[in-house]
Amino acid sequence: MSAQAVHHTAMTLNDQLPALQILVTFIAAPLVVMFGSLRLAWPIAFAASAISFVIAVMLLSQVIDGSIISYHMGGWAPPLGIEYRVDAANAFVLVLVTAISTLVLPYARVSIAAEVPEKHHALFYTAFLLCLTGLLGVTITGDAFNVFVFLEISSLSTYVLIAQGANRDRRALTASYDYLIMGTIGATFFVIGLGFLYMATGTLNMADIADRIADQGANRTVRMAFAFIVVGIGLKVAMYPLHLWLPNAYTFAPSAITAFLAATATKVAIYVLLRFMFSVFQPSFLFEFYTLDFIILPFAIIAMFLSSFVAIFQTDFKRMLAYSSIAQIGYILLGISLLTETGLTAAIVHLFNHGITKAALFMAVGAYVLRAKGSFYDEIEGLGRRMPWTSAAVVVGGLSLIGVPGTAGFVSKWVLVQGALEKGWWPVALLIVASSLLAVIYVWRVVEVLYMKPTPADSDVREAPMSMLIPIWIAALACIWFGFNAEMTLSAAQAAALSLLVGSAGMMN
Amino acid sequence: MTEFTQEFIVGHMNYWLFIVLMMTGLYIVVAKGNLVKKIVGLNIFQTSVFMLYISMGKVVGGTAPIFPVDMNIDPNVVYSNPLPHVLILTAIVVGVATTSLALALVIRIREEYGTIEEEGILAANRSTARVEEQDHGEVMGGPV
Amino acid sequence: MRHHLILRVITKLLVGPIMLFALYVQFHGDYSPGGGFQAGVIMAVAFIIYGIVFSLDHVQRVLPPWLVHKLSALGVLIYAGTGLVSMFTGYAFLDYTALSPDHPVHGQHYGILLVELGVGVTVTGVMVTIYYAFTSRTPIMSDEAW
Numbered sequence: 001m002s003a004q005a006v007h008h009t010a011m012t013l014n015d016q017l018p019a020l021q022i023l024v025t026f027i028a029a030p031l032v033v034m035f036g037s038l039r040l041a042w043p044i045a046f047a048a049s050a051i052s053f054v055i056a057v058m059l060l061s062q063v064i065d066g067s068i069i070s071y072h073m074g075g076w077a078p079p080l081g082i083e084y085r086v087d088a089a090n091a092f093v094l095v096l097v098t099a100i101s102t103l104v105l106p107y108a109r110v111s112i113a114a115e116v117p118e119k120h121h122a123l124f125y126t127a128f129l130l131c132l133t134g135l136l137g138v139t140i141t142g143d144a145f146n147v148f149v150f151l152e153i154s155s156l157s158t159y160v161l162i163a164q165g166a167n168r169d170r171r172a173l174t175a176s177y178d179y180l181i182m183g184t185i186g187a188t189f190f191v192i193g194l195g196f197l198y199m200a201t202g203t204l205n206m207a208d209i210a211d212r213i214a215d216q217g218a219n220r221t222v223r224m225a226f227a228f229i230v231v232g233i234g235l236k237v238a239m240y241p242l243h244l245w246l247p248n249a250y251t252f253a254p255s256a257i258t259a260f261l262a263a264t265a266t267k268v269a270i271y272v273l274l275r276f277m278f279s280v281f282q283p284s285f286l287f288e289f290y291t292l293d294f295i296i297l298p299f300a301i302i303a304m305f306l307s308s309f310v311a312i313f314q315t316d317f318k319r320m321l322a323y324s325s326i327a328q329i330g331y332i333l334l335g336i337s338l339l340t341e342t343g344l345t346a347a348i349v350h351l352f353n354h355g356i357t358k359a360a361l362f363m364a365v366g367a368y369v370l371r372a373k374g375s376f377y378d379e380i381e382g383l384g385r386r387m388p389w390t391s392a393a394v395v396v397g398g399l400s401l402i403g404v405p406g407t408a409g410f411v412s413k414w415v416l417v418q419g420a421l422e423k424g425w426w427p428v429a430l431l432i433v434a435s436s437l438l439a440v441i442y443v444w445r446v447v448e449v450l451y452m453k454p455t456p457a458d459s460d461v462r463e464a465p466m467s468m469l470i471p472i473w474i475a476a477l478a479c480i481w482f483g484f485n486a487e488m489t490l491s492a493a494q495a496a497a498l499s500l501l502v503g504s505a506g507m508m509n
Numbered sequence: 510m511t512e513f514t515q516e517f518i519v520g521h522m523n524y525w526l527f528i529v530l531m532m533t534g535l536y537i538v539v540a541k542g543n544l545v546k547k548i549v550g551l552n553i554f555q556t557s558v559f560m561l562y563i564s565m566g567k568v569v570g571g572t573a574p575i576f577p578v579d580m581n582i583d584p585n586v587v588y589s590n591p592l593p594h595v596l597i598l599t600a601i602v603v604g605v606a607t608t609s610l611a612l613a614l615v616i617r618i619r620e621e622y623g624t625i626e627e628e629g630i631l632a633a634n635r636s637t638a639r640v641e642e643q644d645h646g647e648v649m650g651g652p653v
Numbered sequence: 654m655r656h657h658l659i660l661r662v663i664t665k666l667l668v669g670p671i672m673l674f675a676l677y678v679q680f681h682g683d684y685s686p687g688g689g690f691q692a693g694v695i696m697a698v699a700f701i702i703y704g705i706v707f708s709l710d711h712v713q714r715v716l717p718p719w720l721v722h723k724l725s726a727l728g729v730l731i732y733a734g735t736g737l738v739s740m741f742t743g744y745a746f747l748d749y750t751a752l753s754p755d756h757p758v759h760g761q762h763y764g765i766l767l768v769e770l771g772v773g774v775t776v777t778g779v780m781v782t783i784y785y786a787f788t789s790r791t792p793i794m795s796d797e798a799w
Binding site for chain 3: 009010011012016019020023026027029030031033034036071072073074075
């Protein structure tokens with residue numbers, strides 16, 4: 001910045017969109033504290049989330065053709081300043097995150113009122129907004145250290161949100177504590193990795209790092225950085241051997257929070273992993289190739305089978321879905337490890353489809369928790385007749401989880417199998433199909449409990465309220481809609497995959 | 510392959526210290542059963558990273574990176590790199606937030622369970638799980 | 654702590670200067686070492702030490718918990734508001750040039766001052782909140798049991 005005034009062209013609202021994406025929810029959070037009476041907390045949170053969704057859609061429509069928006073924070077140009085960089089890949093994730101939060105918030109109103117003590121509500125919605133801000137920030141920023149800061153904002157508020165489940169079950173506290181310890185270790189590993197990257201390159205802008213690594217090639221410092229970053233983010237992704245925090249955290253968190261986290265938090269972490277693997281490091285580096293082939297691929301397959309297997313034997317619907325999430329993350333990682341355009345497209349489409357599927361299912365679980373006071377199989381026995389709408393949504397979501405044709409889950413698994421066959425890995429393709437059969441079993445168990453078992457005679461369970469049913473059904477219909485109109489998600493995912501694959505071209509782009 | 514000469518060992522003193530601190534912290538997190546001690550371990554672990562960053566910013570012979578007020582910068586003066594310090598300031602704040610949140614959780618756990626020893630808490634959770642098994646049917650197969 | 658006369662007198666003497674020092678660190682932050690983080694913590698120390706030596710009730714009479722919550726939020730709003738001002742005048746978020754378009758360096762001074770003020774208020778609020786949150790839990794062991 002020089003001392004004399006520089007000629008300045010005023011930025012329009014359209015130019016400010018990348019900053020507004022973060023700011024709306026960020027400003028709404030303290031506003032909720034300021035005007036924290038119960039009546040205003042929820043409307044502010046919902047309005048902020050809805051505006052964010054509109055902004056995300058506008059951003060996606062601008063970058064879907066492969067262009068890139070670069071926003072300079074504080075007017076400082078990159079690589080010195082912090083840059084917000086929107087391309088097809090992260091605009092896609094932004095839309096997913098804001099869509100889910102806008103869907104979950106109306107649902108949360110009743111659900112949270114039943115599960116969280118009233119005096120905590122204002123601070124609860126503040127934490128929710130901060131978590132959303134963090135997730136959006138991680139996604140939109142083009143600065144590596146900024147990723148860490150936003151990651152911690154979202155993680156810290158996530159721990160708080162999970163601990164709110166303590167009102168129902170005290171184990172929420174230990175689940176939150178475990179997640180805090182593992183999450184912090186993961187985030188610290190990530191910072192160590194960034195430190196090594198900074199040592200090797202002297203910059204923190206992701207595109208600039210990519211340029212400089214490409215110049216100097218792989219050396220030991222870069223390899224160390226890669227290892228630390230993959231393990232650190234792997235903890236947040238719940239990549240197979242690092243997933244131990246996930247089942248308890250999802251089981252004991254308040255239902256609305258489980259739905260939100262399952263659909264967004266791990267997905268954003270996967271996006272970060274993708275960004276670092278493809279945009280910052282070069283996939284052509286031998287070490288990355290080996291990591292994907294010999295570590296991520298086998299663990300992804302193990303996750304697909306072992307977690308599905310454990311899910312079959314659960315007696316709690318919510319816990320079963322948590323284990324199924326780990327298995328589904330396995331599919332996404334499998335898609336990444338294929339290292340082809342089709343594989344990457346499959347991973348990104350599945351990221352989206354699994355997000356909406358799990359949102360629908362976890363929200364339905366919340367409805368059972370509200371009406372039947374629990375989600376164990378014997379508590380929801382025969383509720384298919386008492387809560388027909390919720391249970392029908394569970395069936396739709398379950399079919400999408402299995403990957404039955406006509407649902408969103410089918411599209412992504414189809415592309416994934418295609419990607420595996422393209423590469424000539426037919427055993428992998430067979431394994432994908434085989435593990436889907438395990439999903440049939442655990443989904444069937446739920447359907448059986450809901451529809452085949454007699455309703456207890458003394459049960460006074462009613463259908464869930466409209467404010468919960470509508471979000472559940474929007475998510476469930478989205479599962480069907482994106483199953484038949486795969487063109488929309490596939491083209492967006494393909495644009496995202498392409499922008500990731502060529503994204504390593506760096507600053508000049 | 511690098512030779513382990515005296516120069517190599519002494520010259521990388523900051524890395525050795527970083528590794529020792531980091532491993533100490535991680536060991537405490539893993540090995541100690543007391544929840545507060547685990548947080549102490551986590552803090553040591555995080556501090557090791559702060560050390561790594563700060564030592565990274567040191568330039569031999571460098572001084573504090575503050576330009577003179579009249580902006581007459583002497584090209585012979587070497588400045589240390591301030592950027593890692595700024596990053597670590599942020600990381601320290603994050604660390605404080607993590608610590609206080611963790612301690613708050615420990616207080617709540619103490620109120621609910623009456624203990625902050627991992628063994629006692631695990632035993633309590635196990636017995637809750639057993640009661641659930643009796644009430645809701647057995648969980649076949651253990652957690653992975 | 655009723656009988657610790659020396660502690661009480663010294664604390665009363667110290668609290669004022671601590672706050673003054675906090676303000677000094679706060680408003681010299683843009684030119685010399687210091688700034689919102691440090692000043693906020695020092696300011697919070699003044700309240701915390703008062704709370705430790707006298708009692709939680711005493712300090713909460715000066716700074717009630719609801720006010721501390723609002724303060725933490727207010728600081729963030731000051732920070733974000735500074736950024737919004739630059740956005741409304743057609744600059745990037747937090748571009749301080751917007752505060753004095755003819756003389757960007759002055760704009761930077763104003764901007765840093767405002768932003769640091771926001772940081773300071775929030776850090777004070779958060780630190781005192783943490784102290785309140787921890788000390789207001791019912792202790793498992795009474796003071797006399799030590």
